[in-house]
Amino acid sequence: MTVNLDAQRLVTSLLTHTREGIVITDVEANIVEVNNAFGELTGYSRAEVIGRNPRFLQSGHHSPEFYVELWKTLLEQGYWQGELRNRRKDGRMLAERMSLAAITDAHGATTHYLGIFSCIAASENNERHLQQIAYHDALTGLPNRLLLLDRLENAVARADRQNSLLAACYLDLDGFKPVNDLLGHAAGDQLLTMVAERLHHCARASDTVARLGGDEFVVLLSGLTRVEECEPMIQRLLSVLAAPYRVSDQTCEVTASIGVALYPLDGSDADTLLRHADQAMYLAKQAGRNRHVLFDAEHDRQVRAHRQQLSRIEAALIAHEFCLYFQPKVDLYQGVVIGAEALVRWQHPEQGLLPPSAFLPVIENHLLMVKLDHWVFAETLNQMERWQMQGLPLAISINISATTLQQTGFPDWLAEQLAEHPRIPPRFIELEIVETAALDDLKHALQAIERCIQLGVSFALDDFGTGYSSLAYFRRFPVRTLKIDQSFVRDMLVDTEDMAIVESVVNLAQAFQRMVIAEGMETALHGAALLRLGCHCAQGYGIARPMPAEALPDWVRAFKRHPLWSASTEPETLPLLRVESEHRTLARQVDDFLQGVFTHTPVVGDERACRLGRWCTLQGRSLYGRLSLFQSIELLHHRFHALAQELIDLHELDSKLSTKRIPELYAVCDTLIEQLYRLQQELSTNLIRS
Amino acid sequence: MAKILVIEDDTQFCQMLAQMLIQAGHEVETALNGVLGLERFRQSIPDLVITDIMMPEKDGIDVIVDIKRQNAEVRIIAISGGRRAITPQFNLDSAALIGAVQVLAKPFNREQLLAAIAAALE
Known part of the structure; x- marks a missing residue:
């Protein structure tokens, strides 16, 4: 700059007295001079700003693209004019009209930049104010959801261009509600403002911090090259937020749970990305708070697949795709059929006949399980009635899940069903429950079981030996029958331990005067061994495979005791x-x-x-x-x-x-x-x- | 000299057994499981069947029952090694109950085998 003395005095006076804020930087954009008005408008003293890059004034309102554009104009045209949202030292927003100019030497080379700005009073431009409200959170001044989505879309586009990763961190405060409840809303607001400030300071200039409402914030971390890169940044967010806050003369502590979804790995658009980050945040909460959880695409896929399976099964129930098979149970010693177990199958239109293992695990603990149980029960009773009319009265056992048994009103429902089938004596019906069934609420389950017994039906403990077979537990259950789990019976001939388990269950049943029946009797030889152990009743492939209802009457008529069983007896001595x-x-x-x-x-x-x-x-x-x-x-x-x-x-x-x-x-x-x-x-x- | 059908799922054991019997001058057929064994039996009814008890799919007990149903006269020797949980004796007792005339617990030697065959054919 070549100036004479008068001119210099003039400039100094201008700098001192003008109401506009003036900032001069060197060619690297480090501040070399500011005037008084700068201090009044921004709240920073001269000493605090000399030597710094003015970007510390940024509020996060503008996207990085905005600044790129600004610099491009300034460098190419030597001049930029527009409006800026900066942040005062006290955290308040400062809307300013800014003129920037490059100052050149005699050869045209830039030596300095000059910025002159004035404050835009809110009343001056109502429309602008409304826009501010529309895109910003009134309390913290941070971008709101609308602006966040806009920023997110830009960031996604940039990630595509740069072939980089973008992390959307969904952040929810832990323990915010007590602060609000105990210290009042004003204190809560104060805390939120402090959180916003901490986030803002913690984030890089290229990152976006937004408040979605309540105690939910989003931080966008862009320009990542590897997934692991976001970890230290998130750790920093967590530790910064976990430091104590001074609110209303009280020290309080809040932490944050953060869910992280990465673009393009966890979602292809802004909405999906935020939704997935939100889901991950819930997992972080469940996992104990004050932590972050990366969205797990595989887990999400499983959850959605499960939901699909559920609706498919529900549709199958409506479309009558389920059917019943029956597996006979016999008294090996006397050589008589003592009944059958009703087993549900799914006649799947594409996959064929599916066993329970293909669909029961899907609906476990779900209301659909109750629906299916009800269907099986009602259908079995209908079938029993048909057999009775054919002159084949058979005792049938029906599986009832824990979920169904524990439904309030199950005994009443059972009573109604029995009343609808007056031809069927309730003693012909045995309900099979698994040991684990009643454990959730033992007392309630016992009450339900006792009411059902009063109706005349009996109970069997299914899969005995696999669950919580404690003696105390078993004694409390008024079940008539123990069913030895098929895994023990199947392997009893080759596995000493399984043999011992079968033997002890038989003894247990005898000591407590319960019936005992072995499941999984695969061969006649198994039957002989069971008889030796004092177990007379069995079901399994060695007797018959489960069969359609129509096949059962003929099977029962044709059943003959295996010659081996009639020859195998219990020891004769009476204990x-x-x-x-x-x-x-x-x-x-x-x-x-x-x-x-x-x-x-x-x-x-x-x-x-x-x-x-x-x-x-x-x-x-x-x-x-x-x-x-x-x-x-x-x-x-x-x-x-x-x-x-x-x-x-x-x-x-x-x-x-x-x-x-x-x-x-x-x-x-x-x-x-x-x-x-x-x-x-x-x-x-x-x-x-x- | 007799026509003997050996039903045994252990390939090696089956071969050794067949060899022993051939050396003793018998005519031997083999089957590696119960289902095949019954097929062979139907095709050419032998004088004697030697069957293992513990076999997958169709075990020796069921083989004996089916053979007896088809031909009550045929002589059967049951052989069994038993596994850990049950003694060979349990299997062999069971086999005897349903009509095996001789039983042999594994391991057995040539003399025991030939003696059992002789006794069975008597």
């Missing part, structure tokens, strides 16, 4: 001690129940189902049937079970009388045991056998 303890225990249980100590109705059971009863039928009668001592034992045994049931029934009508008659039960029990010992004594001294 007298166990028989004694079983009957004494039952007498005590009835006693406790009648006195109100025991709330469960004891399972008295059929006398033929207990150990002694089975021994009488299977061995005793054929060996000793002619002996009066044996006949009297059978009578006493019958009397014992009948009396136990009688007293339980009486309890409802006349509890006093039933309590008074308890000694009768003990007396019958004593005599029965005494006679059994006598029989055994006589047998062992070989007085009778010969």
Whole structure:
């Protein structure tokens, strides 16, 4: 610049007195001089700004493209004029009309840049103000959702051009609500403003920070070359935000949960990207807050696939694509069919007949499971009625999921179903539940089970041995039958441990007077082994595969016991001690129940189902049937079970009388045991056998 | 000299057994599983069947039952190694219950095999 002295004085006066802010930078854009008005308008003193690049004034309002364009004009034309949104030292926005000029030397080379700006008063331009409101968050001055989407689209386009990555970080404060609730909205707003400032300072000039509303912010990190690059930036955001805040004379701490979605990996457009970042943010919350989670495209794909499968299954229910198969259950020893299990199949139009493993896991814990269970139950009852009319009354077991059992109103629903099929005796229906079924809410499940039992149906514990087979758990369940899980039965011939498990389940069932049935009996040899262990009932491929309902009647008529089973028997000896303890225990249980100590109705059971009863039928009668001592034992045994049931029934009508008659039960029990010992004594001294 | 059908799923064991029997002067046919064994049996009814018990698909028990249904007269020797959980005896007892005239627990030697065959054919 070549000036004479007068001119220099003039310029100095201009600099000092003008109301416009003036800033002069060197050719690298570092500030070399500002005037007084600059300080008044921006809030920064001269000393604070000399030597700095004016970009520290940027508010984040303008996109990086905006500045690129600005510089392009300034460099090419030597001049730029327009409006800028900058930020004052106190954080407030400063809207200014700016004129920029390049100052050149005699040779035309730029030596300095001159900026002259004035404040645009809000009232001066209402339209501009409205625009500000429309695109910015009033509280923090940050871009709002509208502007964010605009910026995001630009950033996406830039990422495409530069072949770079863009990270959309969706940020939600943890623990903001208590601040708002305890310290008031003003304090909450103050906190949000501070958060906005911290974010703004933390972000690079090329990044965008926006507030979506409430305590939700978005930070766009652009120009990344690798996924890992965003990690340190996000860590920095997290730690900066986690530092304590001073609000309303209180120190409070909030943290942030951040979900990150990357363009182009996790979404091809701005909307999808934000949605995925939002989903990831929820996962960050669930994972314990104050952390970030990268959006997992694979997980999302799975979730969506699951949703699709659910709706496909629902459609299949409506389109009647499900059907029932039945697998017979037999008493190996007596060689009779004791019933069948109803098994659901999906007749898929494209994939053919699908087993439950193909669709049950999809609907587990879902309301669809209840719908399917209801369908299976109702359809089974219809089928049972058809068989009954064909002269084939069969006991059928039906699987009921935990979800269905735990539905309030399940017993009522069951009662309605039974009422609709008056021809079917409820005792022909067994509900199979898995051990894990009732654990969520044991008490509720027990109540439901007991109400169903009152309706006359019985229960079986399915897959026994695989779940929570604790003795305590099992004892609390008034189930009639234990079904030994097929995995143990299938491998019992080759795996010692499985054999031991089968054996102990059989013993457990006998000790607690439950029926036991083995699933997965694959060969006749398995059947022989089961009989040896005292397990009479089984189902599995070694007996029959599940079959369509139409095939069952013929199968039942044609069924013949495998020759191996009739030759395999239990050991002949009667475990007298166990028989004694079983009957004494039952007498005590009835006693406790009648006195109100025991709330469960004891399972008295059929006398033929207990150990002694089975021994009488299977061995005793054929060996000793002619002996009066044996006949009297059978009578006493019958009397014992009948009396136990009688007293339980009486309890409802006349509890006093039933309590008074308890000694009768003990007396019958004593005599029965005494006679059994006598029989055994006589047998062992070989007085009778010969 | 007898016509013997060997049903055994262990290829190596089956070959060795066949060799032993051929050396002893018998006419031998082999089948590597129960289903094939029954097919062979139907095609040419042998004097004697030697069958393993533990075989996949169709085990020796079912083979014996089916053979007996077709021809109650045919003599059957059951052989079994048993696995860990059950003794060979359980398998062999089972086989005997449904009509095997002789049983052999693996391992057995040539003399035991030939003795069992002789006893079965008696």
